[in-house]
Amino acid sequence: MNTHTAPGRIRIIGGSLRNSRLNVPDLPGLRPTAERVRETLFNWLAPTIAGARCLDLCAGTGALGIEALSRGAVSVQFVERDARVAQALRDNLSRLKTVGGQVVAIDAGLFLQGAAQPFDLVFLDPPFTLALWTPLAQRLEQAGWLAPRAWIYVESQRGSAPALPVNWQPHREGAAGEASYALYRRLPPAQA
Known part of the structure; x- marks a missing residue:
């Protein structure tokens, strides 16, 4: 089973934008996270998503971040x-009249070289072919981009095991099709 929806249109599955459709450009390497995986992830995050400040790094279609806005x-x-x-x-974002979403067209690594602001939840789902998990995760951890007990969602190619900071504690994980996905909880480094 393919974990990603074909380009065209994908659906927001919960919250105030439930059943809204996102237009998805037909471009190589763009792989929106499947509805089933997003539903599982946001069930895990349900108690903590309201009021969260989120970073959708390597956003692609923005389905994860828009789902977060939809859910509070x-x-x-x-x-x-x-x-x-x-x-x-x-x-x-404009068509859906969302509030709180800001898009920056820049490489994720360059973005993380800027002035850090701590986020409560980060979606880390870079293109599989670029193998960016480890350098992006290290920069997130070391440069002040994460709140003390931030949540980090990581989606990677099934069978690969990105090297992540030791204080990112696995909370839940799963696999579907070609992808593995996991939700981590950041512990302050002294507690890891």
Whole structure:
């Protein structure tokens, strides 16, 4: 089973934007996280999503971040390096009249070299072919991008095991099709 929806349109599955459709550009390497995986993830996050400040790093379609806004996140910073994909994301946010979403068209690594602001929840789902999990995770951890007990969602190619900071404690995990996904809870380094 493929864990990602084909380009075209994908559906927001919960919250105030439930059943809204996102237009998805048909571009190589763009793989929106499947509805089933998003539903599982947001069931895990249900007690903590309201009021959260989120970072959708390597946002792609922004399905994860828009789902977070739909379910009560106060803000989502979307970071997407492809200008066409970033514009499609802006168009979707505008069409859905969302509040709290901001899109930045920049490479994730360059974005993380900027002035850090701590986030409560980070979605880390870079293109599988680029193997960016470890450097992005290290930068998130070391440069002040994470709140003391932040949640971090990591989606990676099934069978791969990205090296992540030792104080990111696994909370829940699963696999579907070609992808493995896991939710981590950050412990302050002294507690790890």
